[in-house]
Amino acid sequence: MRISSAPVAAATQTQPTVTVEPITCENYEAFVHLRVAPAQSTYVADNWKSLAQVNLHGPAGKAFGIRTDGTPAGMLLLWDARMDPDEADRADELYVWRLMIDAAQQGRGLGKQAMAWVVEEGRRLGVERVALSHVIANEHAGRFYRSLGFAYTGEIDDGERVMHLPLK
Ligand SMILES: CC(C)(COP(=O)(O)OP(=O)(O)OC[C@H]1O[C@@H](n2cnc3c(N)ncnc32)[C@H](O)[C@@H]1OP(=O)(O)O)[C@@H](O)C(=O)NCCC(=O)NCCS
Numbered sequence: 001m002r003i004s005s006a007p008v009a010a011a012t013q014t015q016p017t018v019t020v021e022p023i024t025c026e027n028y029e030a031f032v033h034l035r036v037a038p039a040q041s042t043y044v045a046d047n048w049k050s051l052a053q054v055n056l057h058g059p060a061g062k063a064f065g066i067r068t069d070g071t072p073a074g075m076l077l078l079w080d081a082r083m084d085p086d087e088a089d090r091a092d093e094l095y096v097w098r099l100m101i102d103a104a105q106q107g108r109g110l111g112k113q114a115m116a117w118v119v120e121e122g123r124r125l126g127v128e129r130v131a132l133s134h135v136i137a138n139e140h141a142g143r144f145y146r147s148l149g150f151a152y153t154g155e156i157d158d159g160e161r162v163m164h165l166p167l168k
Pocket of ligand 1: 099110
């Protein structure tokens with residue numbers, strides 16, 4: 001599989017360059033060891049678990065690595081709900097299944113740029129919205145996603161607050 005490494009945002013003096021690439025058998029070792037801070041460990045699964053899950057759940061799920069200036073910095077799992085094998089009434093949405101930025105790289109704008117790429121990917125796929133959910137206690141994630149235009153739906157799914165960003 002060819003690895004796409006097109007920059008998702010132009011580098012500026014203050015913003016590091018972020019690239020997003022599919023995770024394959026050739027590059028997974030660069031991303032699997034990345035970790036969030038210990039206090040954030042209940043907010044997102046370990047990357048090895050995310051990689052196992054995305055491969056076990058079939059073609060609706062895809063894993064991506066996030067790099068900054070070429071250095072592995074995070075992981076993203078997306079779920080194209082239109083291909084969900086377990087739902088008869090499939091949502092027209094791209095679901096952000098996992099997003100993590102390595103503890104050492106947080107707070108530099110990488111998550112924000114990665115999410116801008118996700119929104120572009122949602123537009124490219126033609127879905128009605130981008131959706132996600134976060135652990136209720138993860139208030140930082142809530143503020144982070146709200147600042148990107150996501151809004152709470154009021155729904156609680158498996159103990160997590162659901163947010164949507166309409167694209168149409
Ligand atoms: C949530 C997460 C992906 C954000 O990525 P990030 O690269 O740290 O975020 P950014 O640097 O792009 O910051 C985006 C905004 O959040 C703010 N922010 C970043 N870290 C913050 C922190 N620890 N506390 C409060 N605000 C913070 C930034 O100031 C920025 O705000 P601005 O746009 O007004 O300047 C990252 O913190 C993370 O991996 N957290 C642990 C796992 C997690 O919670 N994942 C989400 C599960 S739903």
